[in-house]
Amino acid sequence: MKAVLILNAGSSSLKFALFPMTPKLADMPRLSGQVEGIGAEPLMSAKDANSGERFTEALAVPPDTDVNGQHRLALEFIFAWINRHSPGVEIVAAGHRIVHGGDHYGAPVVLTPEVVAELETLIPLAPLHQPHNLRAIKSLFSLMPDVKQVGCFDTAFHRTRLPVAERFPVPRALFNEGVKRYGFHGLSYEYVSRQLPDLLGEEKARGGIIIAHLGNGASMCALRDGLSRDTSMGFTAVDGLMMGTRTGSLDPGVILHLVEQKGMDAKALSNLLYKQSGLLGVSGISQDMRVLLESDEDSAKEAVELFCYRAACMVGQLSMASGGLEALVFTGGIGEHAAPIRARIAEWLAWTGLHLYPAANQRHATRIHTKDSKVEVLVVPTNEEWMIGHHAVNLLGLG
């Protein structure tokens, strides 16, 4: 059997899928799974669709292994598992999520060592993702030198954003050097937006839509005519919404204060903004929404409330770019699975006439709004892996 291997390195997870080519890309993967909790307690869960076997195992991580080391272990663990579960499978292509494509890459690309070298220059703009994305590609160069690899960019979907949504109010010279708003989670938005005509009808799907991708990394995208018009993340994936460990938007004066009054250098700041803040920083307990929702601590409740408030504010802000709000769509680990978070965000938005139907929300139904809600509210599981596979097969002319 021929198959396409997909690797999707997120900030706290490494997801994989092996899609059969039968002869075009299958809808469902033969093997799929992820190591989640990278940086905390990595746990591998995977599924073999052929045998129906499900597999879960905590990774043995030597003490003091940093996030990079944990991502490396996760990759080795996944390769070994795929090897054991894919006798008779011929991998004919591989597809990767690459978080930052910079100014140069606006569409999927066949990966060569030269392309990877160029993408390495963007590591400072996506320190939680780009190194892991590129490590997976380089590992496959040596493990499967004959297999063509395709890179798909999180930034690409936002190329249609409004020109005004591209700029920061900084001197022109910086904009010309590439200091601009790119946006991320584009593969997720592309996958989810493709489902909307079926779910909402063609006409409504062309209207003002906001997709909320709430995972360990979180962002929102304003769409009109099915295209990205603006998004909450900017130059880097630390902007916008509050996240698992990232601040999201922050008064730049806070950074000046930390440098001038506390003598923090770039490394310390990066650590604070990307790794010590967000849900983890405010709660002092965990970056994992599941843990916070179960906690009775006031600090956990405060972190959850701040997450929801800032998410609701962003819906208000982005409704400008989408020219109204016909539908709000939840996706990502939190968006798909955390009913209390969807409910609290909806409460803040009640003034718009948006109302959830609690029982539908509780069971994570596709449509979770009441009959009289002025805004449709959907839960649509994302599938970045399928989207990457689709692009890889098209670009390589395999399907």
Ligand SMILES: Nc1ncnc2c1ncn2[C@@H]1O[C@H](COP(=O)(O)OP(=O)(O)O)[C@@H](O)[C@H]1O
């Ligand atoms: N049942 C659940 N309830 C609340 N939060 C959940 C649930 N399942 C997953 N999550 C949250 O989803 C996050 C991971 O989202 P995901 O989109 O997979 O992450 P990544 O950003 O690494 O791709 C976890 O950190 C966890 O907080």
Ligand SMILES: CC(=O)OP(=O)(O)O
């Ligand atoms: C761009 C980004 O934040 O990705 P993730 O949610 O996978 O961390």
Ligand SMILES: [Mg+2]
């Ligand atoms: Mg993700």
